[in-house]
Amino acid sequence: MANQSFDVVVVGSGPGGYVAAIRCAQLGLSVGVAEDDRPGGVCLNWGCIPTKALLRNAEIVGLFHRAEEFGITVGDWKADYAQAIQRSRRVADRMAKGVEFLFRKNKITLVPGSGTLKSKSVIEVKGKEGAQTLEARRAVILATGSEPKSLPGVTIDEQGVISSNGAVRTEARPASLIVIGAGAVGMEFADVYRAYGVEVTVLEALPRVLPVEDEEASAQIARLFTRRGMTVRTGVKVVKVAPAADQVMVEIDAEGKRESLTASQVLMAVGRAARTKNLGLEALGVSMERGFVTVGPTMETSVKGIFAVGDMAGRQMLAHKAMAEGVVAAETIAGRSPHPVDYGNVPSCTYCRPQVASIGISEAAAKADGREVSVGRFPFTANGKAVALGETEGFLKVVADKRTGEILGVHIVGPEATELIHEFAVGRTLEATLEEIIHTIHAHPTLSEASLEATLAALGQAIHI
Amino acid sequence: MITKVLMPKLSDAMETGKVIKWLKKEGDAIKGGDVIAEIETDKANVEIEAFGSGVLRKIVVGEGGQVPVGDMIGVIADPADDIGAVAAAPAAPAPAAAAPPARAADTPAPAPLPAMESYRSVPATNTVVPITASPVQAPARDGRVKASPLARKIAAQSGVDLRLLQGTGPGGRIVRRDVESAATAPRPAAAPAAAAAAPPAARPQFVISSRTDAEYEDRALSPMRATIAKRMPLSKAPVPHFYVTSEVSMDRAWTLRAELNGLEGQPKISVTDMVIRACALALLKNPGVNAQLQGDKLRIFHRAHIGVAVALDEGLITPVLRDCDVKPLAQIAMEARDLAERARGGKLRAQEFSGATFSISNLGMYDVEEFSAIINPPEGAILAVGSVVERPVVDNGQIRVGRRMKMTISCDHRAMDGAMGARFLQDVKRLLEEPLRLLV
Numbered sequence: 001m002a003n004q005s006f007d008v009v010v011v012g013s014g015p016g017g018y019v020a021a022i023r024c025a026q027l028g029l030s031v032g033v034a035e036d037d038r039p040g041g042v043c044l045n046w047g048c049i050p051t052k053a054l055l056r057n058a059e060i061v062g063l064f065h066r067a068e069e070f071g072i073t074v075g076d077w078k079a080d081y082a083q084a085i086q087r088s089r090r091v092a093d094r095m096a097k098g099v100e101f102l103f104r105k106n107k108i109t110l111v112p113g114s115g116t117l118k119s120k121s122v123i124e125v126k127g128k129e130g131a132q133t134l135e136a137r138r139a140v141i142l143a144t145g146s147e148p149k150s151l152p153g154v155t156i157d158e159q160g161v162i163s164s165n166g167a168v169r170t171e172a173r174p175a176s177l178i179v180i181g182a183g184a185v186g187m188e189f190a191d192v193y194r195a196y197g198v199e200v201t202v203l204e205a206l207p208r209v210l211p212v213e214d215e216e217a218s219a220q221i222a223r224l225f226t227r228r229g230m231t232v233r234t235g236v237k238v239v240k241v242a243p244a245a246d247q248v249m250v251e252i253d254a255e256g257k258r259e260s261l262t263a264s265q266v267l268m269a270v271g272r273a274a275r276t277k278n279l280g281l282e283a284l285g286v287s288m289e290r291g292f293v294t295v296g297p298t299m300e301t302s303v304k305g306i307f308a309v310g311d312m313a314g315r316q317m318l319a320h321k322a323m324a325e326g327v328v329a330a331e332t333i334a335g336r337s338p339h340p341v342d343y344g345n346v347p348s349c350t351y352c353r354p355q356v357a358s359i360g361i362s363e364a365a366a367k368a369d370g371r372e373v374s375v376g377r378f379p380f381t382a383n384g385k386a387v388a389l390g391e392t393e394g395f396l397k398v399v400a401d402k403r404t405g406e407i408l409g410v411h412i413v414g415p416e417a418t419e420l421i422h423e424f425a426v427g428r429t430l431e432a433t434l435e436e437i438i439h440t441i442h443a444h445p446t447l448s449e450a451s452l453e454a455t456l457a458a459l460g461q462a463i464h465i
Numbered sequence: 466m467i468t469k470v471l472m473p474k475l476s477d478a479m480e481t482g483k484v485i486k487w488l489k490k491e492g493d494a495i496k497g498g499d500v501i502a503e504i505e506t507d508k509a510n511v512e513i514e515a516f517g518s519g520v521l522r523k524i525v526v527g528e529g530g531q532v533p534v535g536d537m538i539g540v541i542a543d544p545a546d547d548i549g550a551v552a553a554a555p556a557a558p559a560p561a562a563a564a565p566p567a568r569a570a571d572t573p574a575p576a577p578l579p580a581m582e583s584y585r586s587v588p589a590t591n592t593v594v595p596i597t598a599s600p601v602q603a604p605a606r607d608g609r610v611k612a613s614p615l616a617r618k619i620a621a622q623s624g625v626d627l628r629l630l631q632g633t634g635p636g637g638r639i640v641r642r643d644v645e646s647a648a649t650a651p652r653p654a655a656a657p658a659a660a661a662a663a664p665p666a667a668r669p670q671f672v673i674s675s676r677t678d679a680e681y682e683d684r685a686l687s688p689m690r691a692t693i694a695k696r697m698p699l700s701k702a703p704v705p706h707f708y709v710t711s712e713v714s715m716d717r718a719w720t721l722r723a724e725l726n727g728l729e730g731q732p733k734i735s736v737t738d739m740v741i742r743a744c745a746l747a748l749l750k751n752p753g754v755n756a757q758l759q760g761d762k763l764r765i766f767h768r769a770h771i772g773v774a775v776a777l778d779e780g781l782i783t784p785v786l787r788d789c790d791v792k793p794l795a796q797i798a799m800e801a802r803d804l805a806e807r808a809r810g811g812k813l814r815a816q817e818f819s820g821a822t823f824s825i826s827n828l829g830m831y832d833v834e835e836f837s838a839i840i841n842p843p844e845g846a847i848l849a850v851g852s853v854v855e856r857p858v859v860d861n862g863q864i865r866v867g868r869r870m871k872m873t874i875s876c877d878h879r880a881m882d883g884a885m886g887a888r889f890l891q892d893v894k895r896l897l898e899e900p901l902r903l904l905v
Binding site (some may be wrong): 027028029287294295296297298299300302303304305332335336337339403405406430431432433435436443448 | 492494498518519520541544545546586587588613614615616618619622634635640641704
């Protein structure tokens with residue numbers, strides 16, 4: 001294939017890469033995108049999207065179990081896990097096709113293969129049909145994402161020890177599962193497998209599940225998971241993982257006591273590592289820090305003309321953060337002066353049941369920061385819409401600065417928490433204070449009323465509790 | 466989108482303008498509201514703001530170039546826009562209003578981009594790069610300050626005046642970090658600024674330059690001098706001036722001012738500031754003086770927008786303090802100082818030196834006892850203020866030392882009569898002699 005020349009070459013087409021590519025194209029730049037997998041990256045193909053499809057299945061299964069509560073008698077019913085996986089693959093396929101459509105619409109050239117920087121402006125793309133070189137006349141945007149990490153000495157074979165990559169592909173489900181790592185990925189898969197009857201044990205080295213969330217959110221989720229028949233153990237260190245014929249043995253250290261657990265499968269969910277190998281970064285002298293590419297406020301790396309966005313560029317490893325960075329990189333390259341990404345205002349979402357979402361800082365972090373805080377809480381048991389839905393587990397908590405009413409952080413556990421959080425995301429972007437939220441009329445009955453009530457509670461004025 | 470940058474019409478009298486300086490280079494990214502160039506008009510040096518966003522693709526009129534109002538001086542466009550047609554077109558006289566932004570012809574493929582880089586490169590370093598947005602000018606139109614609720618609250622609690630801040634948020638909005646950095650920054654040098662407004666303490670050096678060989682020299686008129694030369698006869702000849710002079714006892718005003726200026730954290734008040742406030746209140750009481758003859762109508766203003774003449778090396782300019790009738794003295798002092806400083810730096814915006822309903826000229830700092838000023842049309846009156854001088858005064862049959870100040874109002878006799886001017890002056894005098902009235 002002939003060599004091609006573009007204004008901008010993007011390496012990787014996940015949420016960071018494809019958004020950067022489209023924004024560049026919108027601003028009149030010609031764009032080529034190198035991708036060694038399906039367009040859409042991990043997010044659309046193997047991460048966010050297919051797991052949301054699986055969680056929807058888990059939710060429906062959960063409702064079937066609760067049918068009697070709604071006065072519905074269900075005869076024989078069966079939840080086929082293989083079909084749940086198949087459905088999630090169809091959903092992912094549809095989203096990946098959507099990215100292909102957007103590329104065509106924006107006249108973006110998709111070049112299959114893995115890209116390597118040969119110089120600041122030349123990228124070699126090696127695909128099934130051989131290699132070709134792409135010239136980047138203006139800039140290169142690296143967006144190669146991340147891949148699941150493992151514990152030292154433990155190999156992810158996607159048989160006995162699987163990662164999220166294997167879990168979203170595997171139609172068979174284990175009889176029992178040990179999830180190592182109680183972050184968003186671990187908790188979401190625990191939820192799905194549990195809904196389909198798997199015996200689930202969640203292990204977390206830190207003292208609580210969802211360690212990045214507010215302590216109250218962690219405590220609530222741990223309690224609810226336990227109530228659903230899962231074993232949740234925090235503050236335990238995994239010493240050894242030993243796969244055998246049809247069992248995996250996990251040796252743990254719980255407060256100095258050694259224990260040995262077994263399950264049919266282990267899901268490794270201890271985090272993700274940036275994909276920065278074989279990109280040619282070292283030869284060009286691109287600065288790295290702890291495995292991530294160092295970037296400035298415009299997403300430019302230490303090498304002029306080379307930009308990096310998304311998971312590989314560090315900070316929160318979240319698709320929506322990657323998209324925001326992609327826009328900043330694209331607009332910078334097109335000669336605009338975009339506002340830099342506000343990393344203090346990125347929503348964090350976990351889609352287990354009930355959902356967990358937060359923005360800003362936790363109550364503990366605010367206090368550690370020396371802020372005098374006022375905290376408002378509102379339980380969904382007191383919210384009419386939640387009661388009508390039969391989804392009353394959880395609460396909404398607002399942490400504000402006592403003096404100014406600044407919204408420091410909001411933490412939600414409960415139905416549609418991941419949607420509810422955006423009221424506060426917008427509020428924080430506009431630097432709204434508690435007063436602006438309480439002067440906003442919230443429709444009744446809605447889950448969003450909990451936002452209003454928790455805000456009122458922070459001012460000592462809650463009506464419905 | 467392609468946006469033509471046109472020579473703006475910044476005053477009714479303006480016919481041509483000169484580009485003094487481009488503050489952006491070709492290839493620089495431009496956001497709407499960015500200050501892109503300085504223009505010398507007949508009145509002042511003015512910064513002009515970009516209306517469109519994109520990249521400054523072409524500078525059509527270079528620094529020093531003088532063109533008629535409405536001529537294109539530059540082109541802002543997206544990097545991909547083909548500006549050939551626009552940029553090549555001769556600078557045809559365009560309507561005074563900003564030309565509608567032209568859309569690039571529907572080219573199937575984007576035009577080839579210049580090989581040069583046109584983005585601001587901020588490569589990462591291993592040291593922490595501060596992530597701060599570049600400040601954007603926040604023109605406070607209609608006196609509205611764009612600020613977030615949180616910024617307002619923190620400003621109120623920390624005593625920061627939002628009007629003096631420049632926002633760095635989207636669209637120049639004042640956000641928390643702007644207020645916080647203002648609150649922690651050392652207070653702006655109030656003392657030197659006050660000194661600039663007050664009479665200079667030290668006498669200027671007294672040097673007479675030596676005689677030159679040349680009998681005389683002819684100097685080209687600066688646009689400002691040319692305008693003054695053109696406009697003053699247009700005032701003095703057709704506008705029948707009459708003058709009323711009055712002497713004010715400034716003893717109490719002087720004491721009050723010293724007391725006010727002794728307050729910590731308050732802006733320093735000048736005599737001019739007190740005169741501005743007194744005139745604003747007197748204008749409300751005497752609307753007939755706050756009036757302009759407009760053809761066959763008399764326009765009576767219900768606002769006191771007061772122009773304050775500021776002497777410059779090459780002439781003078783009269784920046785306008787708006788709504789002085791509703792502004793406290795401290796605010797007038799701050800705004801007057803800010804306007805005067807920017808007037809001397811040639812940094813006034815067009816809207817800041819037009820729209821006065823009344824003007825004040827104070828030559829007190831030059832040891833002038835009294836003088837009379839020429840009305841600046843279409844205004845109806847101007848007050849000329851002399852020095853505050855110590856002199857023997859007779860008080861209840863006793864001679865003592867008192868402070869006195871003379872002021873002379875010039876009025877347009879077509880719009881008002883002698884007694885109206887006299888009553889106005891009487892009220893100004895009373896306000897200054899009972900100066901607590903300036904504070905309530």
